[in-house]
Amino acid sequence: MVYPAKLTPEAIFQAALDLLEGGGDGALNMRALAERLSVRPSSLYRHYPDRAALVAALEDHAALALHGALREASRDLPPGEALGAAAHAYLDYARAHPHLYGLMLAPRAPAPAGPGPGKDLWNHVLHLVGAVTGQPDDTGAAVAYWAFLHGYVQLERSGGFGLSGPRGGFERGLDALIRGLSPVLP
Template sequence: MPYPAKLSPTAILEEARRQLEDGGAEALTMRTLAEALQVRPSSLYRHYPDRAALLAALEDHAVSALHTALVQASSDQSGRAALEAAAHAYLEYARVHPHLYGLLLAPKPPYVAGPGPGKDLWNFVLERVEAITGQRDDTAAAVAVWAFLHGFAVLERSGQFGASGPRGGFERGLSALIDGLSARRG
């Protein structure tokens, strides 16, 4: 197979995203990706040094897409309504893109977030929380929101709610969380 000039990191990432969404991370290999792009596997390594680098790029894509979904859902609202809209968008993203969301669940060593998609998403959550608590850079409150959203998404994803489902637990928990954060405003 020839090395086509049109092979780019973007084209590779888009096909990798499609394969990931169709079959999960386990189904994504450099060989299947190369076959779909009609190139030799070695051609991919010119753009991504290994599968781990490709998965890292897909994770950045997932974080950016999640951030975009949260921004779009809450852009025309403020305060409580904006945080509620963003929370619902978070859960919807996890439901609609389970394999991309799954990349966010992979264990990672602790690190200091530098500029990039993860930091942008975190800053967005901090801004939504600040509108509720009135406290700038309220990391403790942002962690509480993040943990609630993430925990609910993981429990739902793993089937832990059983056949009866969460029965309004998301709404009740979100409301209680925001009420608690609002009480700190005083």
């Protein structure tokens, strides 16, 4: 049995991440987490005051990872190509980490975005889109881009494309979107 004094926030976080990635949001509860770590549930609360705090940490982790994937994919590319590469990285992340992605973009009440990984991710998307539109703070275009990506992911995850699949719809939609955002692309 792990002694509570040897229990660290990092160990709790990693076990929570494993539970989430392995079984989705429903698998992530404090009792199962404590069982996985061979501690009593009350031991967890020394490091995370409640499940919401742990979920917030996981959301931050997801936003950091997605931000890193978009940044890496778009590095050193011309604006239109960077936006396309970032879109593919977004789709790859959502496919590879469906439960983290789902947690990060789960429905919630609107709230002001404070500083942190989620805001940094948004600012990166805003920067990529602004490089294409020529407007550094083009929120409308960034929302359109993100809505396209998220909508595609949700349709794919729900089976909304049916047995025939999307038939190139992602590429066609992405191309149309990038061309529509650019004041100079034909």
